[in-house]
Amino acid sequence: MSRPRPRFLAALAVPLALTLTASAAVAQSPAPAELTQLTVGLGYIPSVQFAQFYLAHEAGYYRDAGLEVTFQNQIDPELITLVAQGAVDIGMGDGTSIVPARSQDIPVRYAATIYARFPSVVFAKASSGITGPADLAGRNLGTPGKYGSSWIMLQALLGSAGLTADDLTITLYPDFGQGVAVLTDQVDAATGFANNEPVQVALQGDEVTVLRVDDIVPLPGPGLIVGDATLETKRDALRAFVGATLRAMAEITADPQLGIDATFARVPELAADPATQRAILDATIEGWSNEHTDTFGLGAIDADAWAQAVTFLTQMPGSPVEGPVAVEDLITTDLLPAAP
Amino acid sequence: MRRDLIAILAVGTLILVAWQVVVVVGDYPPYLLPSPFDVFDRFSDPRVQATLLSHLGTTLVEVLLGLALGVSLALLTGFVLARSHLAERLLSPYIVAAQATPILALAPLIVLWFGSGLLSKVLICALICYFPMVVATTVGLRSIDPGLVELGRSLRATRRQLLTSIEIPAALPTILGGLKIATTLAVVGAVVAEWAGGSSGLGVLINLARGSLFDIPLMFATLITIAAIGVALYLVVVLLERRLVGARA
Numbered sequence: 189m190s191r192p193r194p195r196f197l198a199a200l201a202v203p204l205a206l207t208l209t210a211s212a213a214v215a216q217s218p219a220p221a222e223l224t225q226l227t228v229g230l231g232y233i234p235s236v237q238f239a240q241f242y243l244a245h246e247a248g249y250y251r252d253a254g255l256e257v258t259f260q261n262q263i264d265p266e267l268i269t270l271v272a273q274g275a276v277d278i279g280m281g282d283g284t285s286i287v288p289a290r291s292q293d294i295p296v297r298y299a300a301t302i303y304a305r306f307p308s309v310v311f312a313k314a315s316s317g318i319t320g321p322a323d324l325a326g327r328n329l330g331t332p333g334k335y336g337s338s339w340i341m342l343q344a345l346l347g348s349a350g351l352t353a354d355d356l357t358i359t360l361y362p363d364f365g366q367g368v369a370v371l372t373d374q375v376d377a378a379t380g381f382a383n384n385e386p387v388q389v390a391l392q393g394d395e396v397t398v399l400r401v402d403d404i405v406p407l408p409g410p411g412l413i414v415g416d417a418t419l420e421t422k423r424d425a426l427r428a429f430v431g432a433t434l435r436a437m438a439e440i441t442a443d444p445q446l447g448i449d450a451t452f453a454r455v456p457e458l459a460a461d462p463a464t465q466r467a468i469l470d471a472t473i474e475g476w477s478n479e480h481t482d483t484f485g486l487g488a489i490d491a492d493a494w495a496q497a498v499t500f501l502t503q504m505p506g507s508p509v510e511g512p513v514a515v516e517d518l519i520t521t522d523l524l525p526a527a528p
Numbered sequence: 529m530r531r532d533l534i535a536i537l538a539v540g541t542l543i544l545v546a547w548q549v550v551v552v553v554g555d556y557p558p559y560l561l562p563s564p565f566d567v568f569d570r571f572s573d574p575r576v577q578a579t580l581l582s583h584l585g586t587t588l589v590e591v592l593l594g595l596a597l598g599v600s601l602a603l604l605t606g607f608v609l610a611r612s613h614l615a616e617r618l619l620s621p622y623i624v625a626a627q628a629t630p631i632l633a634l635a636p637l638i639v640l641w642f643g644s645g646l647l648s649k650v651l652i653c654a655l656i657c658y659f660p661m662v663v664a665t666t667v668g669l670r671s672i673d674p675g676l677v678e679l680g681r682s683l684r685a686t687r688r689q690l691l692t693s694i695e696i697p698a699a700l701p702t703i704l705g706g707l708k709i710a711t712t713l714a715v716v717g718a719v720v721a722e723w724a725g726g727s728s729g730l731g732v733l734i735n736l737a738r739g740s741l742f743d744i745p746l747m748f749a750t751l752i753t754i755a756a757i758g759v760a761l762y763l764v765v766v767l768l769e770r771r772l773v774g775a776r777a
Contacts, residue, residue, distance in 0.1 A: 265739035269559060289742040294559045334727055335740040360644045362725035363636055508741050 223256040224425040229267040229279025230259055231410075234455040236465045237383060237472050238280075239447030240302075242454040244436035253428035264336075272296040272415045278426055283408025283494075284337045287501050288508035290518055295416040298494075299523045300430045300487040302437075303409030304478040306401050308341040311386040312377035313370060314395035321349035321399060328357045330366035330378035338379040341401045343504050348404040352505070383471035391467060402478070405500045406493035409475070412523075419520065430523040434487045441473055441486075489519050562745040570749040579733065580753055586729040588757065590646065590718040591711075594653020595761075599710060602658045603703075606665025616666070627659035631717065635724035644725035649718060656717035657710035664706020668699030704769045711761040719754060730754050 230238050241259065244250050250257045260276060264285055270276040272294045286298050310329070312318040318327065324346065331338055334353075346352055359366075359375055366378035367385035371392055380386060386396045401407055412433070414426055440447035447469050452459040459465075480490040494515045502509045544564045550556070551563040558566050570576045605623070609616040635652050642648040672695055680694045722731025730750050737747035 263739075265742070268742065273560060285740075285742070288740065289559075292559060292742045292744075293557070294742055295557075333732075333735070335736050339740075358727075360725055360727060362644065362723075363640065365640075510741070510743065 223251065223254055224422065225256045225258070226250075226277045226422070226425055226429055227258050227260060227275070228429070229262050229270060229276040231261065231280055232263050233261055234458075236447065236451045236455075236458060236469045239440055239451045239469055239472070240433055240436040243440060243446055243450035244432045246450045246453050247436070249432035249435055250429065253432045255425060255429055255432070257429070268294065268296055268413065271413050271418075274415050274418050277418050277422060278412055278414050278429060280410050281413035282337050282410050283497070284340050284501065286408070286413060286518055287498055287513055288510065291510045291513050296413050297416065297419070297517070298408065298411050298489065298519045299414045299419075299426070299521075300412040300434070301409070301481065301489050302411045302487070303475045304481045305382070305475045306337075306341060306407045306409045307382045307475050308337045308401070308407075308409075309380060309382045309386065310342065310345055310377055310399040311370065311380055311389065312397050312399075313373075313389065314397050316376045316397070318377055318397055318399075321345045321351065324349070324377060325351055325355045327376040328359055328374075330359045330361050330369045330375040332361055332364050332366065332379070334358070334360075337407075340501065340504070340508075341407065342379055344401045344405045344407065344500065345399055347504075382475055383468050387467050387471050388464070391464060405496060406490065407497050407500070408494055411489075412487075414520070414523070419522070423522065427523045430487065431525055434485075434525065437476055437486050440469075441476065444469055444473060447473075485525065487524055489521055489524070491515055491519065494519060559742065559744050562748055566745040567748045567752065570743075570745045576746060576749065580730075580749065583728055583730050583733045583750075584753060584757070586726075587715075587718045587722070587731070587754075590649040590653055590721065590729065591714045591757065591761070593646070593650045594717060595657060595711060595714045597650060598654035598657040598714070599661050599707065601654065602661030602706075602710075603665050605658075606662045606703075607669065609662065609666045610669035623659060623662060626655070631656050631720055635720050639721070639725035644727070648724075649721040649726065649729070652721035652724070653714045653717035656720075657714045660709040660713065661703075661706045664703050664709075665699070668702030668706075669695060671702060672698040701769070701773050704765060704773060708762055708765045708769075711765055712758045715754060715758040715761065730757075 228241065230241060245257055245259075260279075262270060262276070262279070264282050267276060267279045268281050268285055268289050271279050271281065272289070278299070280302065281296070281298070283298055286296060289296055310321075310324070316327075317323060329342075331342065333339070342353070346355070359369070361369060361378075366375065367380055367388050369375045370378045370385070371389050371394070378385065382398060382400070386398050390396045412430060419426065444466065448462065448466060451465065451469075452462075476486060480493070481488050498509075498513055498515060498518070501507060502512075548564050551561055554561070571580075605619070609619065631652065634655070638652055638655075639648045642651060676694050676698060677690060680690045685693065718729065719731035719734070722729035723735065726732050730753060733750045734747055737743045737750060
């Protein structure tokens, strides 16, 4: 018997190696047909504030979890309705919107905390002399409108100092120009988001005072929300999505540059001002954690805090809550990973 | 008149029945499509009645003041354009451009320039009803039978007498036709203006119902109230038309 020729063996080895490599690759990631489609609703416009979603998408965490994720940008009221009816599978919704929505029998609930610290704040230049809620009496405060999470936060802040909205001048900025109004001294203070307006004002060189509501009443900040029906039909996929998202949040917390890179890959326009985006991301990361999440892990839901928030929302003047709501109807922990 | 009323009520009833059927057959929850009964519940709630009345008052003031301003300026402009072909050639492109620019885009600018108080709302209402009134006034005045004017001149009528006794009465049917359109547009303008910046009014209530309270039946009740204002103002113009113009309308 003649021995096989070396050249023939070499020629055979190459396609064999390629086949083995391809098989291994296919075995690692699910075939496209096996991926579960998820439509994810994020806030009004693409932003570095959604860096964790961009990272999880760009790094393939969603795909590795068997998910094909599509992002949609919507405002909060629309997103809640879309999530409730299942047109969007999971999305970012404000915790203070879930309570009135549920009181109107809209079947949506909060599934993971993203902002453990309530991001709506009152901010002012340090030079204004405003250091606490009591200092707002008689001052001029700018806000987009007398509704929503900012207005609820303001009621809580003012209430803690024995004040109401009648004790100061409210100037409306429906075009969300209240940050510029503070910068140009048109108003003494304004409502805003901790990772937006105060950051922008500080970047202009002014020292900024931020008044938070967390120590007054633990209002639930934006988090991941799901519809009751979707929770039943796509529980495993939603759990995988939450897990991948929380993983990305942990990685960005450890290395914020990962969030910046993923955001710029997804939204190249934001790369025009990297310093501002980094400042916003740093402020965003700061909002992801509090004592509860430090103990129970990122995303953990504090049911006691929710109970306090429901009591406040139900009793506040002009309450948006129609009828009693139970905390167990507002939240679900089924999608969260086990506590560390 | 009585037969018309019965027919209108009958059509309205049919619409309500069809609405209810759609809700039942489609099994729509109230947060997607409330039934007529859900909306009626809101109307019959005393708290909602007080809220609606309060916001309605604000919107009505804006509509009436905006209408007054817009119609006054439009009558003046229409008169000038009808009298002067040169003025028409020079001003018409700008008037048309103002009309073609979406009010939804202009409203936030007007609020920015004039604040979120009553003034900006009145200006936006006036702007939205200005153009149809200008067109109606110009066409109305230009459509006058020249024979009537000649007759007046032959009877030595003064300029003022020609205007008040011949031209305005002759142009009135067309002008009032424009006013019908302007009144409904003024209601739209008030709501858009409140969306652009306001703390009260039916437009604000829509935003509150949708975005803060998630109360879609209340949103529907507000929409119906807005429509009712438009219908009521339209009917006022119809009555005015019958009184001033009679069978010529």
